[in-house]
Amino acid sequence: MSAVRTKFVILAAALAFLVAMAEAHSWADCVDWRFKDPKKEGWSTKDGECFGWARKFPVTSKTPFGDLDSASPNRHYQQNPKDFTSCSDGKHGREPGADETRQNPISKAYGGRYGTMASGKAGDMMCVRWPAKNHAVKNEKDRGVFISMPPSPTTSDPKQKDLDDMVIAKLSYKNCSNISGDTDHTPCGGCFKIPSDRKPGTYMVQWRWELNDNEWYTSCWDLKVDAATKTKPKSKAGCPANLETGL
Ligand SMILES: *[C@@H]1O[C@H](CO)[C@@H](O)[C@H](O)[C@H]1NC(C)=O
Ligand SMILES: *[C@@H]1O[C@H](CO)[C@@H](O)[C@H](O)[C@H]1NC(C)=O
DSSP, rough: OOHHHHHHHHOOOOOEEEHHTTTOOOSBBBEEEEOOTSOHHHHHHHHEEEOOOOOOOOGGOOOOTTTGGGGOOOOBBBOOOTTSSSSOSSSSSOOOOSSOOOOSSSSSSTTTTTTOOOEEEOOEEEEEEEETTOOOTTTTTOOOEEEESSSOOSSSSOOOHTTTTTTEEEETOOHHHEEEEEEEEEEEEEEOOTTOOSSSSEEEEEEEEEETTEEEEEEEEEEEEEEOOOOOOOOOSSSTHHHTTTT
């Protein structure tokens, strides 16, 4: 190989690396993360476990945490400001991402090679986890992650401008369990409360991260809100009935 050619190859490799860095963008990796120990909450695999995933999330692909951006199709979806399609359909977008359209029935996006649908009760705390993808570092501004959820179950996904009026939480993007030396695979996350007025039913939920001004990435899932169980213990023989009501 000539010296000039070698230089070119090195330059091309450096460029490819820069592009790969620039394209390292995030997505919701788990949408029902539960901590193992409430006194030691964190986002690393040793700190918790996932119980719910976004639509059509390829759980059986065995891709290591934070690597689905190198999968085909990419998991990260960057909205195109021309249309701001709420959830990736695999076609629209600056970076189209993987298909996260609402399925009919909704359950078609879950089970088998996909993850389980998230569920909870009104008032429950839900936690979401995402990979830092080199953007939870000091010199980057934290514009936040917005969680949107409609006030009642919808028959189709709301448009982005409507979801903007349905924000139920703003999370810090940089709330991470740092892995020293690996700002790409560092796991991050945040928790929000299912609003206490949400009636039982299946709701769409959107995770929307602003990386740069008006540069947005989204992940979408369905959340089955179960009826809050009125915890009225069954009366046990010998227990005075009025103990149940606390009177
Ligand atoms: C994680 O690293 C970032 C900088 O990369 C720093 O701002 C943040 O405080 C660190 N978080 C923890 C919990 O150490
Ligand atoms: C930040 O992460 C910690 C776990 O490391 C979690 O306990 C906490 O709830 C998170 N904060 C927010 C605002 O979501």
